[in-house]
Amino acid sequence: MSAVGAAGAATNQLVSIKPDELKFTFELEKQSYCDLKVVNNTENHVAFKVKTTSPKKYFVRPNTGVVDPWDSCIIRVTLQAQREYPPDMQCKDKFLLQSTIVPPNIDVDDLPQDCFNKDSGKAIEECKLRVMYISPSSAQANSTEDSQLSSDSTHLNQALQRLKDERDAAARQTKQLQQELEMLKRRRLRKSDRGFSFTFAIFVTLIGIMVGFLLNLSLSSPSTE
Numbered sequence: 001m002s003a004v005g006a007a008g009a010a011t012n013q014l015v016s017i018k019p020d021e022l023k024f025t026f027e028l029e030k031q032s033y034c035d036l037k038v039v040n041n042t043e044n045h046v047a048f049k050v051k052t053t054s055p056k057k058y059f060v061r062p063n064t065g066v067v068d069p070w071d072s073c074i075i076r077v078t079l080q081a082q083r084e085y086p087p088d089m090q091c092k093d094k095f096l097l098q099s100t101i102v103p104p105n106i107d108v109d110d111l112p113q114d115c116f117n118k119d120s121g122k123a124i125e126e127c128k129l130r131v132m133y134i135s136p137s138s139a140q141a142n143s144t145e146d147s148q149l150s151s152d153s154t155h156l157n158q159a160l161q162r163l164k165d166e167r168d169a170a171a172r173q174t175k176q177l178q179q180e181l182e183m184l185k186r187r188r189l190r191k192s193d194r195g196f197s198f199t200f201a202i203f204v205t206l207i208g209i210m211v212g213f214l215l216n217l218s219l220s221s222p223s224t225e
Contacts, residue, residue, distance in 0.1 A: 010127050010129065011041075012041075012099065012125045012127055013041070013042075013125065014040070014041060014042055014044075014046050014099045014100070014101065014125050015038050015039060015040055015041060015046060015048065015067070015097075015099045015125070015127070016038075016039040016041055017036055017037070017038055017039075017097060017127055017129070018036070018037045018039075019034075019036070020129065021129055021130040021131070021132055022034045022036070022077055022095060022129055022130070022131045022132065023132045023133075023134055024079045024131070024132070024133055024134070025134055025135075025136055026079075026082070026085070026086075026089065026133040026134065026135065027136055028081075028082060028083065028084070028085065029081050029082075029083065030081055031078055031079060031080060031081050032078070032079045033076055033077060033078040033079065034076075034077050034079075035074055035075070035076050035077075036074070036075040036076075036077065036097075036129075037072055037073075037074055037075075038067060038072060038073045038074075038075060038097070038099075039067075039071075039072040040067040040068065040069060040070060040071050040072065041070075042069060042070075042101070043069045043070070044069060044101045044102075045066055045067070045068060045069065045101065045102050045103065045104050045105075045106065046066070046067050046099050046100065046101055046102065047064070047065070047066045047067075047099065047100055047101075047102045047106075047108075047111055047115060047116075048064065048065055048066075048067065048073075048097055048098065048099045049063065049064045049097070049098045049115075049116045050063045050064070050075060050077075050095060050096070050097050051095065051096045051097075051098070052093065052094070052095045052096070053092075053093055053094050053095075054093045056080075057079060057080055057082075057093065058077055058078065058079060058080065058093075059077070059078040059080060060075065060076075060077050060078075061075070061076055061078075062075060062108075063075075064108055064111070065108055066102060066106060066107075066108055066111075077095070086133065089133050089134075089135065090133075091131045091132060091133050092131075093131040094128060094129065094130060094131065095128070095129040095131065096126055096127070096128055096129070097126070097127045097129065098116045098124055098125070098126050098127075099124070099125045099126075099127075100115065100116065100122055100123060100124045100125070101123070102115070
């Protein structure tokens with residue numbers, strides 16, 4: 001049995017199948033197709049076989065194949081042109097995808113006849129897929145909705161990119177302002193150092209003059225004996 005994984009994918013231990021159901025746009029006298037992607041989730045070679053409850057209505061290529069380790073394969077299922085609508089557009093057809101591990105480098109034509117026979121004792125995984133018919137108008141609506149979602153996603157990505165650009169520009173401006181502020185601080189410090197040196201020089205000069213004046217007074221005063 002299979003489990004439905006993320007994004008509508010049917011997942012087994014050996015393979016993943018996407019989508020997990022076959023949807024066909026149903027129009028009288030017209031063919032329709034649906035592609036299945038089979039992904040090998042193992043380091044082994046995996047063979048698969050597709051079966052359906054209505055083999056005359058569908059054309060499956062390839063219906064049997066071998067997928068290399070960690071590789072994938074596309075299966076196209078074609079709904080043959082129908083002459084009448086099904087009741088209430090409901091479809092009871094089902095598909096079954098069987099998978100099993102096979103020897104490396106084996107060709108599809110060399111697969112044994114009992115390769116997908118459970119009675120052979122081999123471990124065989126099975127994945128059941130439902131079939132859904134959709135009208136052309138519904139298909140168009142879905143296409144329009146998907147297009148709108150894609151457009152909304154594009155606009156969102158553009159808005160996010162603009163916000164990112166504005167953030168980066170603001171960061172650059174902030175960095176530039178910080179650099180200019182540091183330069184102003186350094187200039188003020190240099191001016192302050194020059195002012196202090198000039199004041200200190202004047203102070204030392206005045207002290208020297210006063211000391212010299214006092215020494216002259218002391219030397220010029222008469223001595224008393």
